Amino acid sequence: MCILSLLSTREMYGYEISKELDALSGGILRIEEGTLYPLLRRLEERGYLKGEWRYREGKARRYYKITPRGMDVLRKMRAFWAVLITVVNNILYGGESGGRE
Amino acid sequence: MCILSLLSTREMYGYEISKELDALSGGILRIEEGTLYPLLRRLEERGYLKGEWRYREGKARRYYKITPRGMDVLRKMRAFWAVLITVVNNILYGGESGGRE
DNA sequence: CTATATACATAGTATCACTAGGTATCTTGT
DNA sequence: ACAAGATACCTAGTGATACTATGTATATAG
Numbered sequence: 001m002c003i004l005s006l007l008s009t010r011e012m013y014g015y016e017i018s019k020e021l022d023a024l025s026g027g028i029l030r031i032e033e034g035t036l037y038p039l040l041r042r043l044e045e046r047g048y049l050k051g052e053w054r055y056r057e058g059k060a061r062r063y064y065k066i067t068p069r070g071m072d073v074l075r076k077m078r079a080f081w082a083v084l085i086t087v088v089n090n091i092l093y094g095g096e097s098g099g100r101e
Numbered sequence: 102m103c104i105l106s107l108l109s110t111r112e113m114y115g116y117e118i119s120k121e122l123d124a125l126s127g128g129i130l131r132i133e134e135g136t137l138y139p140l141l142r143r144l145e146e147r148g149y150l151k152g153e154w155r156y157r158e159g160k161a162r163r164y165y166k167i168t169p170r171g172m173d174v175l176r177k178m179r180a181f182w183a184v185l186i187t188v189v190n191n192i193l194y195g196g197e198s199g200g201r202e
Numbered sequence: 203c204t205a206t207a208t209a210c211a212t213a214g215t216a217t218c219a220c221t222a223g224g225t226a227t228c229t230t231g232t
Numbered sequence: 233a234c235a236a237g238a239t240a241c242c243t244a245g246t247g248a249t250a251c252t253a254t255g256t257a258t259a260t261a262g
Contacts, residue, residue, distance in 0.1 A: 001193070002193070033210075087126040088103060091126065091130075132219090135244095140219090158228080163240090
């Protein structure tokens with residue numbers, strides 16, 4: 001979900017995504033390369049992303065762009081994430097009152 | 102985390118936990134028995150829970166109770182969960198909430 | 203010219219959720 | 233009495249996937 005969200009704002013390549021996630025999350029969402037690259041391929045296989053090789057600064061980079069199908073999945077993931085937070089916080093902190101956070 | 106949290110308020114047995122999670126979450130946190138029972142044993146192996154057979158209403162039930170070590174782990178999980186929400190929401194909705202930048 | 207950072211990749215392992223069964227008891231409807 | 237369903241626990245097998253460790257190649261800094 002976080003990767004799709006990052007790519008919903010601009011195209012990025014794998015290594016850039018890992019550095020960005022790391023920086024934006026203060027190290028909480030550090031993702032190993034052995035996890036990231038296979039994941040990006042899975043997301044592309046499923047049609048959520050479209051990858052494209054480009055050569056910049058003497059380096060071969062695979063830039064990823066989110067697809068309309070990916071945007072749709074991202075919307076559903078965001079909605080589910082919001083529900084999950086509510087539900088889990090309800091279990092963690094009891095009260096049915098909607099006014100926390 | 103949700104199971105530890107439920108057990109931090111009272112002792113429960115496996116089947117009861119699954120029904121409670123299902124009800125409290127509106128079906129979002131439905132957990133299959135093939136997932137639940139092995140999970141409870143792992144949590145007990147790690148010393149987070151203590152299980153005990155009891156016979157009530159003609160049924161053999163294994164009641165689980167959270168241990169001090171389990172309470173400690175639960176506290177850390179709750180803290181991490183709060184950080185995770187902040188960090189993920191920051192990535193999902195842009196960086197306004199955390200006071201960073 | 204060596205070390206580090208960048209950039210992508212794969213193989214092997216471990217974890218764990220799920221499917222799909224199994225056993226046994228108790229309750230409810232006919 | 234009998235069948236069906238709910239309760240209550242269990243295991244074996246499979247699949248998805250995060251991780252470790254390593255390999256390849258180029259560019260940059262000391």
